[in-house]
Amino acid sequence: MSRFATPRRIRFSDCDPAGIVFYPQYFVMFNGLLEDWVDGPLAIGFADLVSRRRIGLPTVRLEADFRAVSRFGDDVLLSLAVERLGGRSITLALRCESTDGELRMAVRQVLVTTSLETHQTIDVPADLRGAIERFAG
Amino acid sequence: MSRFATPRRIRFSDCDPAGIVFYPQYFVMFNGLLEDWVDGPLAIGFADLVSRRRIGLPTVRLEADFRAVSRFGDDVLLSLAVERLGGRSITLALRCESTDGELRMAVRQVLVTTSLETHQTIDVPADLRGAIERFAG
Amino acid sequence: MSRFATPRRIRFSDCDPAGIVFYPQYFVMFNGLLEDWVDGPLAIGFADLVSRRRIGLPTVRLEADFRAVSRFGDDVLLSLAVERLGGRSITLALRCESTDGELRMAVRQVLVTTSLETHQTIDVPADLRGAIERFAG
Amino acid sequence: MSRFATPRRIRFSDCDPAGIVFYPQYFVMFNGLLEDWVDGPLAIGFADLVSRRRIGLPTVRLEADFRAVSRFGDDVLLSLAVERLGGRSITLALRCESTDGELRMAVRQVLVTTSLETHQTIDVPADLRGAIERFAG
Numbered sequence: 001m002s003r004f005a006t007p008r009r010i011r012f013s014d015c016d017p018a019g020i021v022f023y024p025q026y027f028v029m030f031n032g033l034l035e036d037w038v039d040g041p042l043a044i045g046f047a048d049l050v051s052r053r054r055i056g057l058p059t060v061r062l063e064a065d066f067r068a069v070s071r072f073g074d075d076v077l078l079s080l081a082v083e084r085l086g087g088r089s090i091t092l093a094l095r096c097e098s099t100d101g102e103l104r105m106a107v108r109q110v111l112v113t114t115s116l117e118t119h120q121t122i123d124v125p126a127d128l129r130g131a132i133e134r135f136a137g
Numbered sequence: 138m139s140r141f142a143t144p145r146r147i148r149f150s151d152c153d154p155a156g157i158v159f160y161p162q163y164f165v166m167f168n169g170l171l172e173d174w175v176d177g178p179l180a181i182g183f184a185d186l187v188s189r190r191r192i193g194l195p196t197v198r199l200e201a202d203f204r205a206v207s208r209f210g211d212d213v214l215l216s217l218a219v220e221r222l223g224g225r226s227i228t229l230a231l232r233c234e235s236t237d238g239e240l241r242m243a244v245r246q247v248l249v250t251t252s253l254e255t256h257q258t259i260d261v262p263a264d265l266r267g268a269i270e271r272f273a274g
Numbered sequence: 275m276s277r278f279a280t281p282r283r284i285r286f287s288d289c290d291p292a293g294i295v296f297y298p299q300y301f302v303m304f305n306g307l308l309e310d311w312v313d314g315p316l317a318i319g320f321a322d323l324v325s326r327r328r329i330g331l332p333t334v335r336l337e338a339d340f341r342a343v344s345r346f347g348d349d350v351l352l353s354l355a356v357e358r359l360g361g362r363s364i365t366l367a368l369r370c371e372s373t374d375g376e377l378r379m380a381v382r383q384v385l386v387t388t389s390l391e392t393h394q395t396i397d398v399p400a401d402l403r404g405a406i407e408r409f410a411g
Numbered sequence: 412m413s414r415f416a417t418p419r420r421i422r423f424s425d426c427d428p429a430g431i432v433f434y435p436q437y438f439v440m441f442n443g444l445l446e447d448w449v450d451g452p453l454a455i456g457f458a459d460l461v462s463r464r465r466i467g468l469p470t471v472r473l474e475a476d477f478r479a480v481s482r483f484g485d486d487v488l489l490s491l492a493v494e495r496l497g498g499r500s501i502t503l504a505l506r507c508e509s510t511d512g513e514l515r516m517a518v519r520q521v522l523v524t525t526s527l528e529t530h531q532t533i534d535v536p537a538d539l540r541g542a543i544e545r546f547a548g
Binding site for chain 3: 147148168172184187209
Binding site: 393 | 470
């Protein structure tokens, strides 16, 4: 299964008074990873998708397991794989690992494609579908 | 089952370019609800727990279902119930609903009590356990 | 000079690994105060202004002095006064104080009214202008 | 005057319902730039400074001018120069520009070095001072 990965240093602004990643911040990081994946390997243009084509990718289901803490200053690897591509949904398997391979947390996330005019689901656009199929191989 | 609920207006800063709640922000809101519950009905003092007693409440498992969007300016009700109280864990059932009762999203969240010195799990402190038992009734 | 004030407890999510408010978070809090002021005493409806009327209130100038730290769990008072009302701008004097009156930080903020279609400045709408004048007295 | 610069794409999570950068988010981005500068050219280790040495760099004064909006998907250049190095303070001149040189916003920020045990100011540590002097040239 193809994985898209980017390194990330845990920032001061990611962390809470306990000195570890404030957990909602993982989802902000993963949203950035999703953008980088759509902009990069998929070559679709995330901002163009949202701002010009008015297509959204809201989350409808999320399952997250937190295994070990990430501390301020840690270097981690964020990665993403496609678990399932449905007619109107994309299921991603996301991971945050330390650079020496310790799993910090893992997420299964189901996104749907929507019209940002109506917030109703629509079919995954053909170009996005094709790009995801080529990525997933 | 006792529920603790607080009203919340969806803020500009909660929302994304699609004009709806950026989903990680729900977890920030629910963390605020958790603090209000510990400070309020439980009367334990969340900041005292964390800052002085050095006890953390990190999340180890999260399942979220997003049913309908919340828009900037919406008035919602955030609520929390205790699903299970374990020796070292607390399972919460959280909900965000519109004021007329439409379910926007629901979360099942498992927290553990940890030492903030070691980030290892510890038993739920006796006063917190007692307060949760009295709340859950 | 009329001041609009609301109490606020400093939240876990407001704070950084130093256990104090992460300074950009003060501006998020003040944005919430601005919304409450427009929704409350001004009775204009902030979300309606932005979402339906497509009028923005971006910041063009900000001066902030940070005098004392605010810690996780602190109860503070956030307040706002109108320093100047121009043709296309509103200058606010914002303060964050502890409940016993210690000044934590103060901000002078110049907002302008813009069209959210063009992001160009527009005259302060008549109803907003009237409401601010009545508030400022 | 030496400047440290890093490119940054404006993310979905940086933007508000108006589709432009929510202004407090600029300060979060600049805090990341500061970390990258301390970690990179200064070679001091920001997380080590804060977490192990317990030295903070809180902001005491901030002046910001916002000249043009940054939109979701924009590629910008964030940069930093040292305006003044005092005994216990560092004054930075920060800029966000589009990649074709349009100034989006500029900040003058005064930081002080503090003990994170007492939150009192301390002298800028010798290694940090030396590194800043070498950088500023």
